[in-house]
Amino acid sequence: SFGDISSEAMFQDFDKIFIGALLMLCYVVFGLSRISLFEFRIIPAGAGLLCIGLACLSASGICSALGISYGPVHTSLPFLLMGIGVDDMFVIMACHYERCGDKLGNVLPIHMGLVLQHAGVSITVTSFTDIVASTVGGTTIMPTLESFCYYAAAGVFMIFVYQLTFFVPFLILDEKRRIKCDGSNPNISQFHQRNRKQKHSTKKMIHFIYSKVVLSSFGKIFFLTITIFLAGFCIRGNIYLKQKFDPKWFLPSNSYVMKFLKAQEKWYSDSGQDAFIFFGRLNYSTELSNLDAFTKKLRNQTDIIKDVDTWYEVFRDYLNSYYGRDIPNEVLTEDQFNYYLGKFMFSPRGGKYQQNFRFAHALQCGSPAPPITVSSLSFKFKLFNGPEEALPAMNLVKKLVRDSNIDSGDGFKTVWSKVFANWVTDEIIHHELYRNLFFAVICVMLTTFFLILNIQSCFWIFLCVTLTLIDVCGMMYYWGMTVDNVSCVALVLSVGLCVDYATHVGQAFLKCKGTRRERVLKTVESIGSAVMKGGISTLLSLSVLFLSDTYIFSSFFKIFLLVVTLGLFHGIVFLPIVFSLIGPEPQVSDIELDIPQSKPSENLVGTNILTPNEMTIG
Structure with a gap:
């Protein structure tokens, strides 16, 4: 629209x-x-x-x-x-x-x-x-x-x-x-x-x-x-x-999209800005400890982040509660990780996180999860008063991702948000x-x-x-x-x-x-x-x-x-x-x-x- x-x-x-x-x-x-x-x-x-x-x-x-x-x-x-x-x-x-x-x-x-x-x-x-x-x-x-x-x-x-x-x-x-x-x-x-x-x-x-x-x-x-x-x-x-x-x-000020955005800003002004951290073809079974450390650092940025909702934290609690594992201290094999992830994807607690994954082929109930091609962690930025607040927040999260030591597999990792189109423009336009x-x-x-x-x-x-x-x-x-x-x-x-x-x-x-x-x-x-x-x-x-x-x-x-x-x-x-x-x-x-x-x-x-x-x- x-x-x-x-x-x-x-x-x-x-x-x-x-x-x-x-x-x-x-x-x-x-x-x-x-x-x-x-x-x-x-x-x-x-x-x-x-x-x-x-x-x-x-x-x-x-x-x-x-x-x-x-x-x-x-x-x-x-x-x-x-x-x-x-x-x-x-x-x-x-x-x-x-x-x-x-x-x-x-x-x-x-x-x-x-x-x-x-x-x-x-x-x-x-x-x-x-x-x-x-x-x-x-x-x-x-x-x-x-x-x-x-x-x-x-x-x-x-x-x-x-x-x-x-x-x-x-x-x-x-x-x-x-x-x-x-x-x-x-x-x-x-x-x-x-x-x-x-x-x-x-x-x-x-x-x-x-x-x-x-x-x-x-x-x-x-x-x-x-x-x-x-x-x-x-x-x-x-x-x-x-x-x-x-x-x-x-x-145009009289368009229905503008009216919707104004109503959203009026009634949901504190909802924050959705953002995602994407990872590629990692060796996820060996990266669970690094994912754990990274999510903790992300949650600690309470001055810029409103909410963090990651599949990893729910998956960790799911394994520790129902399968007696000790994640992140325990290291899983790749087969174990795929088996548990397949169970988690079709559980009441993990079903909603299927949208955070792209697999090499179709995910099937009762079968181990296929190899992961892309996964994402969800969080929300707070609402900021102008670029002078938003740009440092964006760059801080980018730095956290760069310093996360999550480098196995293809090593792909990045942070993205729809609002970045505005913030990146604000970051470069003055210089340009x-x-x-x-x-x-x-x-x-x-x-x-x-x-x-x-x-x-x-x-x-x-x-x-x-x-x-x-x-x-x-x-x-x-x-x-x-x-x-x-x-x-x-x-x-x-x-x-x-x-x-x-x-x-x-x-x-x-x-x-x-x-x-x-x-x-x-x-x-x-x-x-x-x-x-x-x-x-x-x-x-x-x-x-x-x-x-x-x-x-x-x-x-x-x-x-x-x-x-x-x-x-x-x-x-x-x-x-x-x-x-x-x-x-x-x-x-x-x-x-x-x-x-x-x-x-x-x-x-x-x-x-x-x-x-x-x-x-x-």
Whole structure:
């Protein structure tokens, strides 16, 4: 029942994917378009969202073909990919509008080549850093995190492929449509004048905010102080952040299984946690004394064990009472042991312990017991208040089993409990989280360096990512969240997401010329709006998860709300301030080409863009 309900829960909120896609379509059309029929870009917007859908299907197909399992956490993948894919679209469109007045952009194919020369580098850096972060997360020993990270890496890669091979061609087709519409419009000059004013008004607003507020002396001191204070406040949260995992969180609150578990917890709260110690093909006749010593040690752990019910103790008393034996001081032969065990298995006192044995062949009444392949001893753990009590108890019993000197036969011995799935997760998840975050950040920074080749810029991007992760983990504590499978997945993937914002700004800053302040203003004017729109689009795609009562979706919403908000703050506020003070020198990489100017009559053919003066469309 638990498996059925949790499996159904994976797909019960799929309707929210369609709602999120519809909201995203409206937002993307609004973000890519201008206020005119000529610039209403429904075709590129639809093609861009179709790229994301194709990427989800392609990633699922590739990973399924490779035998990578699909779990409950994977249902949140489409929302994550929507945010990443739309971010790439906004960057391409921002560069398209920025270069519309370029003297090299009068021929459409060459114009798009110039767009991809700049936007392509930016989305390549961010896409490959996302892929690296996800792939590094897949090296974990946690199956859920490993599987999800591989799906995410495949999804990001396919988005990168589809955006360049599917979205860009549709953008070119839409640009041809716009050119034909422009050519047939008698008021085209007035149209372009309005668009120039719209473009300039947006830039003026951004310029005013940054020049008069963010980059002012007071603004720099204020925002740097906020950054330092926030980091210190969240470091405290990191110290107190705890790990806790409970599979019941994956169940809908109104399911019958959850209601049963709540009733069981209410009326049988002191029943304890069932556990078993398994032994293999031992020489049981000679191990009775060791079994006796072990069960006594187990019973003595009254601080962690509620009850012990073993077949050995009842079997010992049975032999000593009815057959006059002196167990464990007396050693039985193998035939004697099998004879007495056969009697015991069908006695009133021993019948219930048949479930604790697996024999080489069927057990028969009146015959000696067959050779034992597996036996088990039953006991119950007490109920513990969190992993800090449960983990030492689990490890203590494991140590008792290891030190039991029960080594005859195949020597197999182990302790198992259903609750160990939770406890083992709690034991490794904290270490795995920080390990994966560390390696993901390092690998992402190395990838960023090799793609943009500027040490100083990479360092400041690294600092932005680190501060964002510190703040997110700290705020998780203040929001009442814990480290578990879901939050671990979200945090590892957040490395690739928060590095996007800082990388776009860092890459654009290196391409600008002038003083540091002038370059920062040019950067935020050209790419700041696209980065902000990309962050908002991610929040919009995840906003529908706020209405879900599924633990996975609600956790993803909380964490990515923090990631996007704090990532944008460090990417478009903190980083520009740092660059204005100690930013790196510019990298000059523009290619000067000798391109013949088109005649005005040629601009109405679908393959050409309008002349540079006409192309200032905002």
